[in-house]
Amino acid sequence: MQVYIHSPGTYLTQKNEIFRLKNQDRSLDLSPRKVESFVITNQAMITTQAINLALENNIDMVFLDAFGDPTGRIWFAKMGSTALIRRKQLEMDQNDSGLMIVKDLIKNKIGNQVKFLKTLKNARPGKEHRFIDTILAIEKILQTLEVTDGENVIDLRNTIMGLEGTSARAYFKVLARAMPEKYRFKGRSRRPAKDPFNAVLNYCYGMLYGKVEKACIIAGLDPFIGFLHTDNYNKKSLVFDLIEPFRIFAETTAVYLFTGRKMKDDYFDMYEHSVSLNKNGKPVVVEAMDKHLEEKVRYRRKNVKRRHILHHEAHRLANYMIDDDKMKKPDWLSITEF
């Protein structure tokens, strides 16, 4: 299970190789075998023995800021697997094969979004007209992306980013129209979120980000050597590249939380120019997201939990990198859940 420490003043220690959480007169014992990760979102005290116990059992400790983005994590002193992977990763960053991978990832992301829009469309008989135009437009972008082949790396990078941006704007515009009247939003906003939907979506992305980073480290990939600049972050980072096809997990969770009327006004702290999830809302969102990731979907002819797909794909990417003859281009994930 994932353990979220969110009440201030919680004390995390260990006794007889079992984690003990204490907060005033509440206390909870947890076996390291049952814990997958600790997520610390508030002021807590952690003893070094507890950290050691977590490290010995491969449990990662992630620290989140108020937006749900990870600020840091405690992980063992070395990365997984062989350094050869990271050397190859740097080489790919130099030539354009890294960018080809990103192109595939983006194609996948957009493909997933189209499938999701179609699912929403089919669930709303009589209102299909709201979706059809956008779906066609995004599909057209997808086709353009297919044939895009820039003169040089920079050209190609700009084209991909441009197409991705256009498609994302159209996508969120139509998502907004699927929302209940009260929660319609005007486009994406990050840091700060300007409306409840964006607050929830940002929080889900943040959770996903932590998980993708973990998958990278385990697979032996360096999370900091990415292939494409991402819009909001002015740095290259593999995590932001690899997360693209999986963003759909966060988007589906967020959309269904609102369309299923699970979100209430008192889950949010409203300020003049920003909205953030508060202590009542976070558990609801986190639980929905964890539940979504725990579900099994069809993936490469197997039934796999969504959160394990991240790990499978990170490993596939690593294997592709150290595969010298590059003949086997990975066909990116084929999740047939829609």
Add this chain to the structure above:
Amino acid sequence: MSTLAWIIYDITEDKTRNFLAKEFKKTGLIRVQKSVFLGRLDSNRFDELGEICDGVINPETDSVYLFPFCQEDFQKVRVLGQGFDRKMVNDEILSQFF
């Protein structure tokens, strides 16, 4: 493969009893009564625990029962009075908030 398991014991020696109780907790079992543990175990952990118990108990005076248990029967379990958290013992809690 993981399975639900009940572990029920009657051990005279304090030292052995405490040692085993710690071992059970370490593997993630939940204490549901003074000398009863319940939880989900990997099947090799189940065997391992059996071996550990076998190594320390006094066969003349003590007894330890390890019952594997299937989901179907677990749904039919009746609990009266002070109960335990069914979801917790069945590993159904994915996110624990504290």
